[in-house]
Amino acid sequence: MTTETWTAVDDYITGLLLPTDPILDAAQEASRAAGLPPISVSAAQGKFLHLLARIQGARRILEIGTLAGYSTIWLARALPAGGRLITLEFDPKHAGVAQANLARAGLSHMVDVRVGRAIDALPSLAGDAPFDLIFIDADKPSTTDYFKWSLKLSRKGSVIVVDNVVRAGGLVDPSADEDARGMRTFVAALAAEPRVSATAIQTVGIKGYDGFAIAVVDTPA
Numbered sequence: 126m127t128t129e130t131w132t133a134v135d136d137y138i139t140g141l142l143l144p145t146d147p148i149l150d151a152a153q154e155a156s157r158a159a160g161l162p163p164i165s166v167s168a169a170q171g172k173f174l175h176l177l178a179r180i181q182g183a184r185r186i187l188e189i190g191t192l193a194g195y196s197t198i199w200l201a202r203a204l205p206a207g208g209r210l211i212t213l214e215f216d217p218k219h220a221g222v223a224q225a226n227l228a229r230a231g232l233s234h235m236v237d238v239r240v241g242r243a244i245d246a247l248p249s250l251a252g253d254a255p256f257d258l259i260f261i262d263a264d265k266p267s268t269t270d271y272f273k274w275s276l277k278l279s280r281k282g283s284v285i286v287v288d289n290v291v292r293a294g295g296l297v298d299p300s301a302d303e304d305a306r307g308m309r310t311f312v313a314a315l316a317a318e319p320r321v322s323a324t325a326i327q328t329v330g331i332k333g334y335d336g337f338a339i340a341v342v343d344t345p346a
């Protein structure tokens with residue numbers, strides 16, 4: 126089986142289950158036009174996050190790693206009136222594109238894009254916590270630190286999703302790059318964390334071979 130097949134199946138699924146969405150298409154186009162890297166979640170993954178937030182009944186969402194706000198839009202659209210999403214982004218250019226995309230999507234009133242290193246912003250979020258859903262998708266070597274902060278910003282029942290844990294199999298290759306090593310460290314930390322129930326799922330699709338981890342917080346930090 127090849128990337129071509131995975132892409133064809135993803136296109137088929139997207140064609141049937143994800144109607145054309147001018148707002149999301151415009152967000153991706155603005156990202157491309159601004160020269161941002163094409164590293165957002167796929168449409169099917171974005172909708173998965175959206176459904177997860179709805180299943181969770183999330184009213185407060187934290188995202189670490191905004192890029193152009195594509196996953197942010199999917200997540201924010203799951204919020205009820207009065208809901209809130211905070212998204213952390215290091216690169217001011219990415220944050221600017223995201224803010225414009227969120228404004229076009231009519232979501233600026235419920236989304237706060239905070240610019241700077243996530244590790245510096247996380248300690249300031251105690252007053253906004255607990256978050257019902259946290260999506261970690263930023264610099265991969267820092268994932269374990271972000272996960273530990275996520276636990277502090279959670280309640281019993283909070284859901285934490287971590288993207289890109291499999292990295293085309295790099296997860297099981299100790300000589301893989303620092304991003305994959307970051308994920309090995311993270312999955313080991315997840316396994317050693319008694320306060321959560323967790324698993325990781327391998328995925329294939331338009332984004333290649335990767336996967337995500339998902340944890341529910343049993344006992345907040």
Ligand SMILES: C[S@@+](CC[C@H](N)C(=O)[O-])C[C@H]1O[C@@H](n2cnc3c(N)ncnc32)[C@H](O)[C@@H]1O
Pocket residue numbers: 164165166189190191192193194195196197213214215216219241242243244262263264
């Ligand atoms: C994979 S992209 C996020 C994609 C986005 N979640 C989506 O699916 O549309 C990762 C983002 O994390 C940002 N980033 C990298 N290092 C960071 C850091 N230390 N703090 C906050 N954001 C960071 C990058 O600039 C990039 O925009």
